Amino acid sequence: MAPIPAAPLPPELANYLAAPRFAVVATLRYGGAPVTVATWYGLEGDRLLLSMDETRVRLAHLRRDPHVALTVLDDEWSRHLSLLGTVETLREDRGLADIDAITRRHTGEPWPDRGDRRLTAVVRVGRWPTWGGPVEMSGDG
């Protein structure tokens, strides 16, 4: 089945995501409680890519429930953007092309551990509830 086309992301949001930023991603554990972890991410058109070693328990989370939330932090870490998404594909990263592209965004080098078996979650961004430009960090959360 072909991937479901999504409406294009607004340009300001796409531009924000196109920079090599850090994100924190939330998935759901067995039982439904959330769990968060900091991560790099990649882009493939309007999709976000999340790369995981095949041993990550987070893969089991995503196979059970594809909902994810991400907060994408600004270069200067003082601003942030939160968005809601769904994993539409979980694919093997054959040849490590996905993690190489993600790592190069941050370090300029490919992923160092060439023997890794990794999977890539392709995330369709569904909503960005806080969008109005990235939000300044504050106590208000």
Added chain:
Amino acid sequence: MAPIPAAPLPPELANYLAAPRFAVVATLRYGGAPVTVATWYGLEGDRLLLSMDETRVRLAHLRRDPHVALTVLDDEWSRHLSLLGTVETLREDRGLADIDAITRRHTGEPWPDRGDRRLTAVVRVGRWPTWGGPVEMSGDG
């Protein structure tokens, strides 16, 4: 009912949390999908404090399901610590004492908006699945 005493946090973890760091917190929306947002936090003994304006939809999330996950980012934003918690009390921040203490950690000043009505979620930290010292940021999430 008195709050349930929790085991003290390991000193290295307590020290990490005691610094004025940024966090990303995940809660559950209606329907159970996660949502994340960047936030400051405070400390009250071994509890984390999250302060929210009374209009925040996140309060409805927490009243329905008290599970939260936080990723607490390092000063230099290159390391992070993830932990799982539960809101054990949601209290009115009368006099804005909680948000003042949280804001002073970051800016040295009290919260500027003195007319705000705010609530404080008191979070009991239950687990820190990634702990082994804060983890370096990488593509591995």
